Amino acid sequence: MKHRGRHRRRRRGRALRATLAGTALALTAAATLISASQATVADAPGALKPISASEGAGRLPLAEHRVPERWLDRLASSMGRPVGVGTVLAGADRTLRGAADCSTAEKRTLPVEPAATRAYCFGGADTRGWRPGAVTTSGDADDDGRWGGNRVILSGWSRGGAGGGSMDGPAPERGLAKVAFMNADDLGRLHYTWALLAVPVDGGRDYRGLVSSLSGMVWYQDKLLVTTREGDRNALYVYDMDRIQRATVDSDAVGRVRGGWSAHGYRYVLPAVGSYALPGGDDVPRPAAVSLDRSTAPDSLVASEWVSADSDRHTRLWRYALSRDPARSGLLATDSSGHADPVEAYETRTADVRGVLSYGSGWYIDRAADRPAGHGTLWRQDRDGARATECGTDETRHCWSGGSGSLSYWEATGEVWSQSGRTLFALPLASVDRALG
Numbered sequence: 001m002k003h004r005g006r007h008r009r010r011r012r013g014r015a016l017r018a019t020l021a022g023t024a025l026a027l028t029a030a031a032t033l034i035s036a037s038q039a040t041v042a043d044a045p046g047a048l049k050p051i052s053a054s055e056g057a058g059r060l061p062l063a064e065h066r067v068p069e070r071w072l073d074r075l076a077s078s079m080g081r082p083v084g085v086g087t088v089l090a091g092a093d094r095t096l097r098g099a100a101d102c103s104t105a106e107k108r109t110l111p112v113e114p115a116a117t118r119a120y121c122f123g124g125a126d127t128r129g130w131r132p133g134a135v136t137t138s139g140d141a142d143d144d145g146r147w148g149g150n151r152v153i154l155s156g157w158s159r160g161g162a163g164g165g166s167m168d169g170p171a172p173e174r175g176l177a178k179v180a181f182m183n184a185d186d187l188g189r190l191h192y193t194w195a196l197l198a199v200p201v202d203g204g205r206d207y208r209g210l211v212s213s214l215s216g217m218v219w220y221q222d223k224l225l226v227t228t229r230e231g232d233r234n235a236l237y238v239y240d241m242d243r244i245q246r247a248t249v250d251s252d253a254v255g256r257v258r259g260g261w262s263a264h265g266y267r268y269v270l271p272a273v274g275s276y277a278l279p280g281g282d283d284v285p286r287p288a289a290v291s292l293d294r295s296t297a298p299d300s301l302v303a304s305e306w307v308s309a310d311s312d313r314h315t316r317l318w319r320y321a322l323s324r325d326p327a328r329s330g331l332l333a334t335d336s337s338g339h340a341d342p343v344e345a346y347e348t349r350t351a352d353v354r355g356v357l358s359y360g361s362g363w364y365i366d367r368a369a370d371r372p373a374g375h376g377t378l379w380r381q382d383r384d385g386a387r388a389t390e391c392g393t394d395e396t397r398h399c400w401s402g403g404s405g406s407l408s409y410w411e412a413t414g415e416v417w418s419q420s421g422r423t424l425f426a427l428p429l430a431s432v433d434r435a436l437g
Contacts, residue, residue, distance in 0.1 A: 045349035045379060045386050048363060053318070058345030060285060060318055062235055062276035064331070064338045071204030072243060075271055078205070079261050082243045085147050088268055089183045092191035096120040096182070102423060109420040112375060113391035113399040114431040118415075120190055122155075122180075122422040130157040130178070132405060134217035134226065135417050135424070137184070139410030140292045141219045147241075151184040155192075155419060156214035156226065175211035176254070176264060177226070190424075195244060195268035197226065198254065199237070207271050209254045209264070210237065215354070216290035216406050218301060220322060223330025224270070225301070227287055235287050238274035238331070245269050276332065276340060285316060289366075293358040294411050298324050300343070301332065304356035304365070315353050317363065319344040350379055350386075355418060357407040359429065366418070369402030376400040380436055389435040401425070 051058035076082055099107070099119040110116045122132075134156035138147040145151060159176035182192040197214075198207040216227035224239040247267055248260030255262065263269040278284050287303035299322045307315045321333040321343050332340035348365060354376070355366035362380045369376045378400040379388050391399040401420040408417045415426045 044388075045381065047383050047385050048317070048346040048348055048381050050383065051316070051345045051347055053342040053345040057316060057347070058318070058342065060342055060345075061279055062320070062332065062340045063279070064274065064276055064334050064340060066274040067200055067272060071200050072271065072273060074204035075200055075207065076243070076245065079245045079248070082245055084242050084244065085152060085181065086150065088181045088193060088195060088244055089150055089152065091267060092181065092183045092193045094126065094192050096122060096190040096192065096424065098188070106421065106423045109401055109403050109423050110425055111378070111399060111401050111427065113389045114427055114435045116425040116427050118187065118426040120424045122424070124422070127157065127422055130159055131213065132157050132419050132421060133214040134406045135419050136217045136219040136224070136406070136408050137410050137417055138219070139412055140408060141221060143294060143411065145410060145412030153182040153184045153190070153417065153424070154217065154219060154224070155180040155182065155424060156217045158213040175209045177210040177212055177214050178266065179270070193268070194266040195270055196254065196263040196266050197237070197239065197272070198263070198269050199272045206256045207254070207269065210272070215288045215306070216303070218290050218292050220292055220299070220301070221330035225290065227290055229286070233278045233280070234275045235278045236276040236290075237272045238276070239270045240273045243271065243273060245271060287318070289353060289356045289406055291355070291357045291407055291409070293319070295359050298322055298333070302356055302358040304353045306353060307351050309351040311351065314347040314349055315351060317346045317348060317356060318342040319358065348381060350381070354405050355407040357409055357416065359409055364407060364432065366400060366404055366407055369398065373402070374398060375402045376404065378432065380432070387436045
């Protein structure tokens, strides 16, 4: 398949900003119901503290491992020729509810200040028992914001897990993770379908479900990188967006079954093509949130660990360069030994980080709410200090979505996308910066 949008620098997105940004939705009334228990102003985390990325706390080399090509070819030979994103979108037969059809409880999870300008809600029957955790878009995949001829949004979900609790909570009870592929060509009506994430086993003769809670996800060029909390040392799994396989049997099973291949009832499955493993040691941090930064040269992947508020240490942030080698499209830049080393590292006093975004000189850090039904805080930090928006008559800083996860910046439209529970939402990054004063 030809990657028709990849590597283009036409910046058509600037002409689309006025069309796509729109005006703020009538969502703020439901979102501004902040209880008195949330009114305490959070302590400012201060400036980011640079730490050495080559030694000590800032060092986090990731060892790249590729699934043997013969495994993937054997799987494709048995399952049929792989398909691409366009084929998956053509089968998108489910519709997200628009903002007007979201419930009051769903709207209440949205940011208060700045307000969301787009909002959509997944159906309960489609997501019951699944935990949302990650968002990425074709704005990450290609700088013109499209993949081929489509605008696309991906939303990652995990089966089971510690809903609303620690990211270190129990692994998904059934060891499954899935991604909603959304056709976003018409932002007034998003259509989607599901694909299961899997890992090839037995030399490519079978696959198993990905045993992980998806807390971070980046689609860059033709690769999808997802965070993993599996019991092994893998920090990220890598999927090829041109190696999507069709399931042939509709059953709850995962993998090879009598009569063909099953993906827990879904029509598509992505087998992993590689992974990035952590170094050994009991105290090695694990990236929990990731996003893409197109403001650097080369483009880079930024990552944050999860540290609880009662921990005696600070949260670390890392930046990894992405490869410029056409033969390594979508992968991290590695040295001769196959290791990806961070090019920058920082510490922040912000705890309970659920999402991280870097653009220009600022780092945007999403801190979780203090309680399940509360609102969180979105900090903008740099080496000079930290700021957060204020809202309500008591000027609380608990203005962000409490249940949101990863942050994804769609550079072509200027919008940040995130998700809180079943509610997917977006707002201009410029509105975040304006709200910070």
